[in-house]
Amino acid sequence: MDVIELELRNAMSEPGCPVCRLVERFERTExxxxxxxxxxxxxxxxxxxxSGGLCTYHAWKVLHLALSNPLLGPHGVSVIYEDVLRSYLSGKVGEDECFLCRLSREKERTLIESIADRLPELLDAYAESPSIxxxxHYEEILKLVEDENLKTRLEEVQKEKLRELDARLVRLIESFDYRSEEKPSEDEKRAVIEAVEFLVGREVGPHSRRRERREKRWPLRLR
Ligand SMILES: [Zn+2]
Ligand SMILES: [Zn+2]
Structure with missing residues (x-):
């Protein structure tokens, strides 16, 4: 088993999307x-x-990480943004793509290709794992799998996971009924988060995919 396979297996051991989770971790480390x-x-x-200070999503992520971690604090981020602000004042407006968008897209691509390549070894582990x-990401991986049998098995595994998730969500909803005597289990309480995560992914990765490139909406020029 290589390092990437180990990383993927670890990410699968928790609920939610393993690709999203690894991209999120990558962004944070970067x-x-x-x-x-x-x-x-x-x-x-x-x-x-x-990039004029990154895309809106990543700029706030940088700021949030800096200000919420006492080991980091406001110094580094202030140095960086003072430089961007001075550049703006001197008439330069960055319109390049945010480099964290670029890096996370590359990371995402590598992960998707790695899963598709290693699917024969990973599929059973995925089937038994709590991850979805x-x-x-599921559709992108499926597109890369050429072996028809493997494709069908992945489709079956994914469908089974989603049926189980739906059943959990239904039980969660039922537990809110005032006649219900059952308190929802931890798995059931998590079902709505997992459903949203499945449908729209975690809030990570290239920002341009989700919203219009904000930098394009900043046509500010000093006259
Ligand atoms: Zn994902
Ligand atoms: Zn970005």
């Missing part, structure tokens, strides 16, 4: 590394300036 080690790195600064690939 941001923390930048804030810990590279706020003055010319390359990092160029990337931030180039979100709709988009």
């Amino acid at each position: 941001i923390e590394t930048i804030l810990y080690e590279h706020p003055n790195d010319p390359e990092v600064r160029r990337e931030f300036r180039g 690939l979100c709709r988009r």
Whole structure:
């Protein structure tokens, strides 16, 4: 078993989409590394300036991570955004794609291809795991699987997981009935979160996919 397979198996051991989870972890690590080690790195600064301070989603994620982690704090992020602000004041408006969008899209692509490649080894583990690939990641993996038998098995596994999730959600709804004497189990309480996660994925990855590129909506120029 290689490192990637191990990483995938670990991500499958928890509820929710393993691809989304790994992209989320990747983004967090990238941001923390930048804030810990590279706020003055010319390359990092160029990337931030180039995109006018990142897309809205990633900029707030950077800020939130910086301000919520006492080990990071406001220093690194202030240094970075002072540089972007000064660049704006000197008349330069970055319109490049946000580099965290770019990096997370690449990471996502690698993960999807890795799962498709290793599906013969991973499918049983996936079937038995509590994880459920979100709709988009599931469909992208399915597109890459060429073996028809394997494809059919993945489809069956996914359908079974979704039927089980639906049944849990129904039980959760029933538990809200005032005549119900049963309290919902932890698995049932999580069902609505898992249903949303399946349908729309976690809030990670390339931002441009979800909303219009915000940077395009910033036609501010200093006159
Ligand atoms: Zn996903
Ligand atoms: Zn972004």
